[in-house]
Amino acid sequence: MKIPIQVSVDRAEPIYHQIEVQLRALILSGQLAEGTQLPSIREFASDLSCSVITIRRVYQDLENEGILRTRQGTGSFVAQVGETVREQYRKEAVIEAMRGAVRTGFGVNCTVEELHILFEKAIEQVSMEKKE
Amino acid sequence: MKIPIQVSVDRAEPIYHQIEVQLRALILSGQLAEGTQLPSIREFASDLSCSVITIRRVYQDLENEGILRTRQGTGSFVAQVGETVREQYRKEAVIEAMRGAVRTGFGVNCTVEELHILFEKAIEQVSMEKKE
DNA sequence: TATACTGTGTATATCAATATATACAGTATA
DNA sequence: TATACTGTATATATTGATATACACAGTATA
Numbered sequence: 001m002k003i004p005i006q007v008s009v010d011r012a013e014p015i016y017h018q019i020e021v022q023l024r025a026l027i028l029s030g031q032l033a034e035g036t037q038l039p040s041i042r043e044f045a046s047d048l049s050c051s052v053i054t055i056r057r058v059y060q061d062l063e064n065e066g067i068l069r070t071r072q073g074t075g076s077f078v079a080q081v082g083e084t085v086r087e088q089y090r091k092e093a094v095i096e097a098m099r100g101a102v103r104t105g106f107g108v109n110c111t112v113e114e115l116h117i118l119f120e121k122a123i124e125q126v127s128m129e130k131k132e
Numbered sequence: 133m134k135i136p137i138q139v140s141v142d143r144a145e146p147i148y149h150q151i152e153v154q155l156r157a158l159i160l161s162g163q164l165a166e167g168t169q170l171p172s173i174r175e176f177a178s179d180l181s182c183s184v185i186t187i188r189r190v191y192q193d194l195e196n197e198g199i200l201r202t203r204q205g206t207g208s209f210v211a212q213v214g215e216t217v218r219e220q221y222r223k224e225a226v227i228e229a230m231r232g233a234v235r236t237g238f239g240v241n242c243t244v245e246e247l248h249i250l251f252e253k254a255i256e257q258v259s260m261e262k263k264e
Numbered sequence: 265t266a267t268a269c270t271g272t273g274t275a276t277a278t279c280a281a282t283a284t285a286t287a288c289a290g291t292a293t294a
Numbered sequence: 295t296a297t298a299c300t301g302t303a304t305a306t307a308t309t310g311a312t313a314t315a316c317a318c319a320g321t322a323t324a
Contacts, residue, residue, distance in 0.1 A: 012145045012146055013144045014144055014280085014281060015281080015282080016281075016282085017144035022239065025236070028240065029239065029240035029241050030241070031241065040299075040300060040301080041300085041301070042299090042300085050282075050283085051282060051283045051284070052283090052301095053281090053282065053283070053284090054281080054283085056301080056302085057281090057282095059301090070300095071290085071291085071300080072289070072300065072301040073289075073290035073291035073292080073299080073301065074292080074299095074300060075291095075299095075300060075301080076300095089240075090240045090241075091250070093236055093240060094233065094236050094237045094240060094242055094247070094250050095250045097232060097233035097237070098233045098237075098250055098251050098253075098254035099257060099258050100229060100233065101226065101229035101230045101232065101233040101254070102255050102258040103258055103261075104157070104226050105226045105229070105230075106258060107154065107158070107161065108160065108161035108221075108222045108225060108226060109161050109163070109222075110222075110226055112255060115226070118223070118226050118230055119251055121227060122227055122231045122234045123234050123244060123247065125227075126231050126234040126235055126238060130238065146310085146311060146312085147312080148311070148312085172269075172270060173270085173271070174269090174271095182313085183312060183313045183314070184313090184314090185311090185312065185314090186311080186312060186313085188271080188272085189311090189312090191271090202271070203270080203271075203320085204270065204320050204321080205269080205271065205319075205320035205322080206269095206270060206271080207269095207271080207321095208270095
């Protein structure tokens with residue numbers, strides 16, 4: 001099973017964190033349904049060109065959050081996630097990212113009008129990415 | 133001189149990187165005018181509760197980019213920055229952050245309409261921060 | 265000149281992130 | 295049962311980030 005996750009070593013953010021963030025999003029948004037089996041840590045590490053230890057770290061962290069369940073010999077599965085948790089996360093993660101972007105904009109003295117223009121451009125650009 | 137920069141050890145992003153990003157923004161947006169003297173590395177490290185080495189790292193990196201000039205015994209100063217470089221940076225940094233936020237939104241299946249709503253909310257919230 | 269500051273160089277140490285490797289225990293399948 | 299897979303544990307190693315400390319060289323000021 002191919003998980004739509006990408007990591008970049010060029011960013012200051014550690015790899016394990018990049019994976020956690022994206023995997024958490026896939027789970028909490030429902031794109032990975034409850035009960036779905038995730039790739040083995042060896043397979044996933046190979047897919048993302050990182051070490052098994054890194055993936056295990058991710059799986060363990062998410063298991064500690066209760067959104068993954070792992071069984072030795074069998075694999076890791078998406079756990080049951082409450083609808084409240086989902087909706088909360090869904091909104092919070094996005095608005096947090098938005099706040100960061102707005103702070104960046106204000107940090108370089110953008111006006112609100114400029115922010116809107118750049119936001120539309122960003123949507124356009126990311127929408128085109130999705131088509132690939 | 134008090135530099136409006138904040139760092140958080142809770143984020144996955146390394147401290148030196150957080151400082152670089154914010155200091156670069158202040159310089160390239162013109163908020164720190166050419167010729168402005170920055171705090172000494174000892175003073176700045178104390179302000180931000182980190183080590184001198186970390187600040188030194190930041191100053192050296194930005195000097196390598198040509199936006200700072202440093203003189204032993206005297207201090208570090210904002211260098212002359214071409215208007216083209218400023219404008220380019222200004223737009224690029226913001227739209228990059230926007231793209232990240234939009235990806236996060238799409239990552240949890242937000243519609244474009246939802247993105248707009250959350251964006252307005254983010255602007256509102258960050259604007260209130262600025263008043264403090 | 266002495267003192268207080270500035271950045272630079274160097275050393276040592278710790279922790280986090282990450283890699284590779286091996287072995288073990290558990291599960292699934294032929 | 296044997297094999298191939300699964301996660302777990304452990305070891306070793308490297309690199310990056312960060313801290314503290316000390317000493318040196320250069321600048322600024324009284």
